Amino acid sequence: MFTGLVESTCQVTATCRDGRGGMLLCVDLRGLSETIRPGDSVAINGVCLTATAVQDGCCSFDVGPQTLTCTTLGTLRPSDYVNVELPLKVGDRLAGHIVQGHVDGIGLVKAVQGQGQYLRLGIGVDAGLLGMLVPKGSVAIDGVSLTVADIEDWGFWVAIVPHTARVTTIGRLDVGRQVNIEVDVVVKAVRRYLELMEGRSGLTIDRLRSAGFC
Structure with missing residues (x-):
């Protein structure tokens, strides 16, 4: 989980299509990489990715076909800058809002x-x-x-x-x-709940709107 408070803007060092519909993304995370280990989650331009390797300050990520389809990561090129955030730790202050890293x-x-x-x-x-x-x-x-x-x-x-x-x-x-x-x-969860309830209770989003709830 993230907060949407970017810790650094970092430079893309390499992108490489893997021949299976995915892409290898390498980002220079010097200054942050000391705390990152393979398997850790990192938000890159709002997308939660898993670090696969860390070497000389650069971090590698495998980006799957679905992620390339529904995000902008496939348009990144070497020398582009990206927003980087590390996950929220238990006890940290939630100063932004809950961000999952699951782009809609x-x-x-x-x-x-x-x-x-x-x-x-x-x-x-x-x-x-x-x-x-x-x-x-x-x-x-x-x-x-x-x-x-x-x-x-x-x-x-x-x-x-x-x-x-x-x-x-x-x-x-x-x-x-x-x-x-x-x-x-929170909005996604409420909307999904209302969609599921529409056919069961007769309660609809339109009825809630007419009653002044949304």
């Missing part, structure tokens, strides 16, 4: 607006993801815990403070860039 879909940067030192990003997502976003709720973009500022029919907006723009890759995003999106696990 890919979003598209549709707008980048500057407001002094602050940024607003417009992220386009499909209807399935849009239905699980809540105004003022949490969302992880490329592994960064952010707050949904506004929701549109095409996607949503987030506001980026200078610190986040400086210490993550979020401040380098351009229009047309794809990003990994993970919605709040």
Whole structure:
């Protein structure tokens, strides 16, 4: 489990397709690699991966075909920078929100607006993801815990403070860039429960909305 508070931005050193539909990803994690052992989980741009080898500060990860299909990791190239977070430890402060590293879909940067030192990003997502976003709720973009500022029919907006723009890759995003999106696990759980209950109790999401619950 992660929090969406990125510990470092690190550089991709190599990517190699393995001939079986997967990819080997190598990232320079100097400064973090001292605490990483083979088998440990590491979030790379919001995707939970397992370290397979650590050597001279570089960490290798096997990225499976399904992960390549539903995330942006397959677009990474050597010299690209990625957001890196190590797992939350028992007793650590949960300063962001619960992030599992299980990406729900890919979003598209549709707008980048500057407001002094602050940024607003417009992220386009499909209807399935849009239905699980809540105004003022949490969302992880490329592994960064952010707050949904506004929701549109095409996607949503987030506001980026200078610190986040400086210490993550979020401040380098351009229009047309794809990003990994993970919605709040609590929202996903509630939505799934309601879907299962619809056919049993007559309770529907539309009825809850009409009663003012969502």
